[in-house]
Amino acid sequence: MDLRGKKVIALGERDGVPGxxxxxxxxxxxxxxxxxxxxxxx
Amino acid sequence: MTSAAAIGMPVVKDVALVLAHVPxxxxxGAKPLRVLREMPHPIDDLAPHLRSYDGARAYAPxxxxxxxxxxxxxxxxxxxxxxxxxxDASRCGPxxxxxxxxxxxxxxASADGFELLSLERDVAERARVALDAHPxxxxxxxRPPIKPGLTADAIExxxxxxxxxxxxxxxxxxxxxxxxxxxxxxxxxxxxxLENLAVKATAGLALxxxxxxPGALDRSAVRYVFNCGEEAVGDRYQRGGGNLAKAAAEWAGxxxxxxxxxxxxxxxxxxxxxxxxxxxxxxxxxDVIVLAxxxxxxxxxxxxxxxxxxxxxxxxxxxxxxxxxxRDDGVSPVIRLxxxxxxxxxxxxxxxxxxxxxxxxxxxxxxxxxLDVDRFALELHNPEATEPxxxxxxxxxxxxxxxxxxxxxxxxxxxxxxxxVAARGMPGFSPTQGHIASAIPFLGHARRxxxxxxxxxxxxxxxxxxxxGRMTQLSDGISLIIERNPALA
Numbered sequence: 001m002d003l004r005g006k007k008v009i010a011l012g013e014r015d016g017v018p019g020x021x022x023x024x025x026x027x028x029x030x031x032x033x034x035x036x037x038x039x040x041x042x
Numbered sequence: 043m044t045s046a047a048a049i050g051m052p053v054v055k056d057v058a059l060v061l062a063h064v065p066x067x068x069x070x071g072a073k074p075l076r077v078l079r080e081m082p083h084p085i086d087d088l089a090p091h092l093r094s095y096d097g098a099r100a101y102a103p104x105x106x107x108x109x110x111x112x113x114x115x116x117x118x119x120x121x122x123x124x125x126x127x128x129x130d131a132s133r134c135g136p137x138x139x140x141x142x143x144x145x146x147x148x149x150x151a152s153a154d155g156f157e158l159l160s161l162e163r164d165v166a167e168r169a170r171v172a173l174d175a176h177p178x179x180x181x182x183x184x185r186p187p188i189k190p191g192l193t194a195d196a197i198e199x200x201x202x203x204x205x206x207x208x209x210x211x212x213x214x215x216x217x218x219x220x221x222x223x224x225x226x227x228x229x230x231x232x233x234x235x236l237e238n239l240a241v242k243a244t245a246g247l248a249l250x251x252x253x254x255x256p257g258a259l260d261r262s263a264v265r266y267v268f269n270c271g272e273e274a275v276g277d278r279y280q281r282g283g284g285n286l287a288k289a290a291a292e293w294a295g296x297x298x299x300x301x302x303x304x305x306x307x308x309x310x311x312x313x314x315x316x317x318x319x320x321x322x323x324x325x326x327x328x329d330v331i332v333l334a335x336x337x338x339x340x341x342x343x344x345x346x347x348x349x350x351x352x353x354x355x356x357x358x359x360x361x362x363x364x365x366x367x368x369r370d371d372g373v374s375p376v377i378r379l380x381x382x383x384x385x386x387x388x389x390x391x392x393x394x395x396x397x398x399x400x401x402x403x404x405x406x407x408x409x410x411x412x413l414d415v416d417r418f419a420l421e422l423h424n425p426e427a428t429e430p431x432x433x434x435x436x437x438x439x440x441x442x443x444x445x446x447x448x449x450x451x452x453x454x455x456x457x458x459x460x461x462x463v464a465a466r467g468m469p470g471f472s473p474t475q476g477h478i479a480s481a482i483p484f485l486g487h488a489r490r491x492x493x494x495x496x497x498x499x500x501x502x503x504x505x506x507x508x509x510x511g512r513m514t515q516l517s518d519g520i521s522l523i524i525e526r527n528p529a530l531a
Contacts, residue, residue: 040507041433
């Protein structure tokens with residue numbers, strides 16, 4: 001998937017991959033991260 | 043090498059863990075409150091899924107919580123656990139007890155110093171008779187008495203004329219009502235105060251259990267208490283101002299105690315244990331109590347999943363704990379203050395960096411690896427509560443991440459991940475009570491194993507979802523190594 005120039009909402013999970021880590025990956029692939037959130041299911 | 047350094051470290055002298063079965067309060071949990079008001083027949087839909095006290099008491103994970111079953115027994119227990127009750131399940135165990143609802147309503151009333159909670163006359167009388175006969179918080183224990191209840195009409199009037207929050211049983215019967223503490227302060231609403239009161243009652247009960255143990259501290263010797271629950275006691279000018287620690291100590295008759303609240307979401311118990319240890323180690327205090335009460339807001343948090351799968355709402359219990367941290371007695375397990383795992387700001391959010399900071403780095407300071415730890419206690423949420431709602435098996439996910447770290451550090455082969463998890467992990471057995479479920483429910487089991495020699499070293503890890511408060515994107519974490527007292531070697 002080519003993320004260059006794409007707007008990305010980074011949704012992560014505390015016990016998996018947190019939002020900021022998802023955002024870093026997306027940014028490094030050229031995406032424009034417009035929102036970062038992490039969920040906690042407990 | 044590690045034993046000599048462990049001498050003089052603070053120790054876990056005792057642990058108490060309690061449950062309160064409160065099916066009628068499930069409808070007042072944060073999720074049920076929001077969802078049920080949108081349902082045409084909320085009580086009709088919910089009531090058939092609420093368990094009896096006997097059902098909750100005989101539930102195998104709750105028996106592990108009380109210390110009557112081991113985590114290894116639970117790992118072999120037939121599933122689903124709710125379909126396979128424990129025969130002759132006891133109300134009490136080595137770590138505490140599970141209190142039925144009618145008695146817990148009495149505890150709530152006893153903990154209410156402002157006469158905001160009124161119980162219906164018969165409910166109050168039943169609670170008074172039962173609680174007065176309780177071996178630990180009975181009539182002669184010194185706890186505040188349960189006031190006589192009001193007529194149902196008087197309680198209805200509180201609800202209709204004064205906006206009190208009604209407490210109703212699952213069959214619609216009026217049990218009582220909670221008044222707000224102020225007409226124009228959201229932090230003193232009836233709902234918030236009931237939540238705070240539930241924390242005080244469960245934390246107070248746990249403290250009473252702790253102080254009733256053979257050889258326990260005298261109540262007058264309790265001088266400092268840390269509370270690490272998730273409540274926010276305060277008013278509109280200081281939301282979350284505190285101090286539940288002192289309120290619980292007062293209720294339990296600890297006249298010379300003071301204390302404070304430690305806040306870090308579900309990581310707070312580990313912060314509090316560390317701080318308790320440092321107060322003892324520095325000789326500022328001889329003994330420190332760490333306690334927490336249960337989260338009413340989290341009752342029924344996943345109830346929609348339970349209804350969907352035609353199973354009981356198993357998030358029907360409040361939980362509480364109390365821990366006595368004291369000076370080295372030559373027997374009790376030591377808390378290694380010289381090897382604390384800390385999730386620092388710079389640890390960031392990358393999963394590998396987090397697990398290294400919490401596990402391998404503190405172990406390395408003692409010359410140890412993950413394989414030197416017999417059991418890891420971490421997020422111990424009961425998967426039977428979370429999986430039906432699509433929230434996964436939280437402990438298993440965390441244990442697998444930990445095992446992956448062991449693979450990366452070439453301690454085990456990739457094929458041995460499951461064996462690592464089975465040997466050094468455990469099934470989740472804690473109610474989904476947030477901070478309670480963060481490792482602490484295993485502390486009673488760990489203490490027994492570390493004293494009798496079946497365990498040599500354990501590691502307790504708490505994680506906190508700080509990002510939920512919208513002040514940082516970070517989470518939090520602390521790990522503590524708790525190991526066999528070197529004097530027993």
